Amino acid sequence: MEANIKDRIKKLLALGRSPNPNEANYAILKAKKLMVEYKLTERELLRHDENPIKVDSDIYYTTRSEHWMTGLADVISENNCCVFYMVTPSGSQRHYIIFHGYEEDALICNSIFAYAVDCVRTQIKAIKKVMKLNEQPANIINEACETYGKGFYEGLDDAYTTQEYVHQEWGLVMVVPPEVKAILEPMERAHIKEKNHDDHYSFYAQGYREGKVFTTQNKLADTKEKTTAEDNPTTNQEAI
Structure with missing residues (x-):
């Protein structure tokens, strides 16, 4: 039985890398639920001889724009058992986001981050279009976009906090392993000094x-479990 449960959890974690955000988020939640139910941690399941890896998101922000990206990476990594850092090629103003964690965590984290960045950039593009039509100056447009991005990752952070409160039994399942955190010890984390753009509160809101x-709980409200033959073909669908 335990071997079957471990295989099922591994398959769910693999689905967590799906490009379909609803499917991916549902699979992650289901995997964590099973891990709690059977009192298993990912380390016990997958990591007997595994070392943390780095995953390059290929997504970057620049010295002049998209500073909200570091806050977004921080929120997503912390809530998916990873850490992040930036790599800046010599002579470049591009700061690339790197995730560090155990393989399943890091790949899932990277997938969620890529989708979130796409969502934010899509909305920022719409904001810029409207503001340009209204002949707003470039610096004001940039401030509004940064403020929107900050609002997004702070809203996401609060959504994760609510999720953790609802699922307090997850406990150690959600903790960033110390061996993953260790990579940051010799590094200096970049801190972006954020401005207080009170004039753009509507964009923050x-x-x-x-x-x-954006986060899992809200996206999955109407999603039903897809029970496979490997899971249990005779079991009725269950809610999270």
């Missing part, structure tokens, strides 16, 4: 609302 509904 919009970002906050959209970030809060």
Whole structure:
């Protein structure tokens, strides 16, 4: 039985890398639920001889724009058992986001981050279009976009906090392993000094609302479990 459960959890974690965000988020939640139910941690399941890896997101922010990206990477990595850092090629103003964690965690984290960045950039593109039509200056447009991004990742952070409160039994399943954190010890983490753009509160509020509904709990409200033959073909569908 335990071997079957371990295989099922591994398959669910693999589905967590699906390009379909609803499918991926549902699979992650289901895997964690099973791990708690059977009192298993990912380390016990997958990591007897595994070492943390780095996953290059191929996504970057620049010295001049998209500083919200570091906050977003921080929120997503912390809530998916990973850490992140930046790599800046010599002579470049591009700062690439790197995730570090055990393979399943890091790949899932990277997938969620890529989708979140795409969501934020899509909305920022719309904001820029409207503001340019209204002949707003470039610096004001940039401030509004940064404020929207900040609102998004803070809304997402609060959504994760709510999720953790609802699933307090997850406990150690959600903890970033110390051997993953260790990579940051010799590094100096970059800290972006954020400005307080009170004039753009409406964009912050919009970002906050959209970030809060991005995370798993809200996306999965109407999603049903897809029971496979390997899982249990005779078991009725169950809610999270």
